[in-house]
Amino acid sequence: MRGKRIGSGAAMLAGALAVTGLALAPTAAAVTPTTATFTASCGIFGGGAATLTATQTGTAATLKLSTTAVKAPLAIGANTINSTLTMVNSAGPNRVFTGTVNPAMAINDPITVGPLNGTVASGDTLDIYNGGLVMVVFGITVTCTATGPQTPAFVYD
Template sequence: MRSKRLGSAAALVAGTLAVTGLAFAPTAAAVTPQTATIDATCSIGGAGEATLTATQTGTAATITLSSTEITAPIALAQDSISSTLTLVKASGGTTAFTGTKNPAIAAGGGVSVGPLDGTVAAGDSLEAFGGSLQMVVFGITITCTASGPQSPGPFVYE
């Protein structure tokens, strides 16, 4: 009887350790790379380097774009920019990420929009070069385009 209790206790301890290990295991990055940079030119706000940060949970994905070199000519309130980031699929076509998320931006401050929401499929390879970012501010559309491929390469989704 005693060996049955020890066997049951050992199995319980092993199971608890396995579950605890899973709870503390690092999560896998579903999209690679998670960050990329582009050189972009905008119809208002100038030109310069911008950083794209991507996340993925299943088919839901987000991208945030931020730049200290592309600036806002006027102060902008939080969540006042309606943005659409269109990325080019390696397999053809495009994928759009949309939203109205942005921090408050001071006049002359760097632009940041996102997270912008989009839908991806396993195997999608998305690139900013050939796409665009359109931001609508006070009814005025500002378009930004990349002058070359993003670095270190396109976002590839699992």
Template sequence: MTRMRLGSAAAIAAGTLAATGLAFAPTAAAVTPQTATIAATCSIGGSGAATLTATQTGTSATVTLSSTEITTPLAVAQDSASSTLTLVKASGGTTVFTGTKNPAIPAGGGVTVGPLDGTVASGDSLEAYGGSLQIVVFGITISCTAGGPQSPGPFVFE
């Protein structure tokens, strides 16, 4: 009986210490804002609003672009589009996000690419306006550009 009480007390103490450790653990680095919108024009698929969603873990970051207004004329299989998103740094230069991630998209469906992987530094401020998105599918390159600054503003990485 005494062993059971000691075992239970030890388990409770360990659980309390683990919970306390989690409460004081450093939080993951974050990007703000996490989503932004742009007005994009593409060489195929038309033009319209697109949403950019960014995430960050340390120096690794991802960006996903999705639009219900920019569409594909043909069905696109999952993970078959090779995409390169170039964002402009406020400090000068660019940061490139690449990948072959995309959901299956039916003919006439809205375009989604990503998450696309890139590397960022603390304090990087990245904007789609002035950059570009290149999507290669079926050997055809589709180019998209933003018609103005993203809203509510550039992505700022911690």
């Protein structure tokens, strides 16, 4: 009988240690870096410095784009800009991030869209150069491209 108790106790201890090990295990690494800059050209709507902010949870990723160089021509309500951001992937197929998330913007406020949702794979290296952002605002399509590579590229784990 005593052998069964020791065996049961050892099994419970091993189970507790396994659960503790999982709880203390490091979380999966995420995208690096989390911010990058580039120069945007949005045709007649302007252009200049822009910032991308990235997050990653497994294969789900988001990108947010903001720029003080391109201003809202009219007041824009929250979550009314339909955005598609295409990122060139040096490790495989391009990745597309989409959504209608944006803050409310007054006339001449800097443009911000996102977070836009997309899917990535481990090892993806994404850059907006030769990709771009297409925004549809009040039925008007605004296309923004990068004039050169972003600094630095996003690498997903």
